[in-house]
Amino acid sequence: MHGVTLAEIQAARRRIAGQVTRTPLIRSATLSARFEAEVLLKLETLQPTGAFKLRGVVNMISxxxxxxxxxxxAAGVTTASTGNHGRAVxxxxxxxxxxxIICLSHQVPDxxxxxxxxxxxEVRRIGDSQDEAFGEVARLVDEQGMTLIPPFDDSLIAAGQGTIGLELLDDAPDLDQVLVGLSGGGLLGGIGVALKASRPELEITxxxxxxxxxxxxSLLAGHPVEVEEVASLGDSLGGGIGLDNxxxxxxxxEVMDSHWRVSEAxxxxxxxELLEDDKQFVEGAAAVGLAALNEHELDIRGRKVALILSGNGVSLETLDQARRLAGR
Structure with missing residues (x-):
């Protein structure tokens, strides 16, 4: 049982009101024309910390x-993170x-x-994976009595992220599909619960x-598994889900209907494309919805589709790297 309900997401919405930005949902004229669809962009890049993670963190602490x-x-809070969650905490x-105290692996960009x-x-750099960084978090909780604010595997965190789904329904009640970056699952899972409570036919990708x-x-195996963490333009989607998830x-x-994997290119x-055509400055993890549409030539003609632009934590150096890789 995951313990995330529509009632919890509605409670989260009340808790975070005034502390977290209610972000706009805008139409991309360029993408809508290219895909012969209504393509909408949910701008979580406009959160005070530049990413959606603030929703779950504020909900849990509150x-x-x-x-x-x-x-x-009183003893403080701690977590391990690939960057955006740590910034929110x-x-x-x-x-x-x-x-x-935020514990980060050496894979997290400077x-x-x-x-x-x-x-x-305070930032502590530990090991080469988020799981290794969590070893230090466990020590801080056990020895110093700090409170863990987990990056995703908690019903309060997922409910906070689910408030995005409520906003999508407010702004686009006839939405057909949402494409969401998938890593730990708090973002996709929370949004999925919020949307499917009233629109069970809506496709969560x-x-x-x-x-x-x-x-x-882990989904293929039928249980949580460990993977090797690798450097990626979409670094926010790296890290394990925890063997005790x-x-x-x-x-x-429960909520995901379809799934795609995307290459670095x-x-x-x-x-x-999001920067040049839509003037949206996004990190790699925020661009994966469009990456899937492009790479897998997904047919969304005639549909109303939302892409979650989850964060803007990208350096100019990384953006230059992306330009070179894209041949632009």
Missing amino acids: ALLERYGQQAL AYAAARLGVPA NKVAAIEALGA GVSLSRGAAMHD GCTFALVR AIARAMV
């Missing part, structure tokens, strides 16, 4: 404060005056490390990296 009071966070902790440190959190796709490999594995299995092309 819920903990409601239940246990300020004393629950640092931002929320700074606003609440709570100490924060620009994301700097963004977290700029918010006042996950998009993963071609290599190091932990959720993809208690929420998002079941959640993704396809991610690069999509990043460049």
Whole structure:
């Protein structure tokens, strides 16, 4: 059981109101014409931390404060992250005056490390994978009494991300399909619960990296498995789902209707196209929906389709790399 319900997502919406941006859903004229469809872009890039992760973090911290009071966070909060989640935890902790230690693997780009440190959190670089970084998180929780804010595998986190689904229904109630980056599963799972509660026929499409796709490999195996974490333009989609995953594995299995994997070249092309044609500055993980449409020539003619532009945590150096790979 994953424990994420429509009622929890509605409660999350009330908790995060005023603390998280209600992001716009805009029509892409270029993509709509190319695919002969109504293609909409959900701009989570406009969150204060530049990514959707703030929704889940604010929901979880707010819920903990409601239940246990300020004393629950007296020792501070900690997490491991591929970057965006850590930035969200640092931002929320700074606003609440709570100490924060963010553990990152050496795979996380330096620009994301700097963004977290700029918010006042302590950063610890541990190992070459998110799972290794979580070893330090476990020690901080056990020895220092810090509170873990998990990046995805928690019903409060997934419910916070699910508020995106409620906003999609408000702005495009006749939506046919949503393409969502798939990694730990909190984003896709939360959105899926919110949308399918009223539109069970709506297609939820996950998009993963071609290599190091932990959720993809776990779904094929029928249980959580470990994968080797590799460098990617879509680095936010890297990392494991945890062998003891208690929420998002079941959640993704329940709500996801279709799934595609995309190459580095396809991610690069999509990043460049979104910048040049739609003036959207996005990281690789935010471009995978368009990458799937391009690479797999998905037929969406006549449909209303939303792409979740999940974050903007990309350096100019990485964008130049994407341009070269895309031959632009």
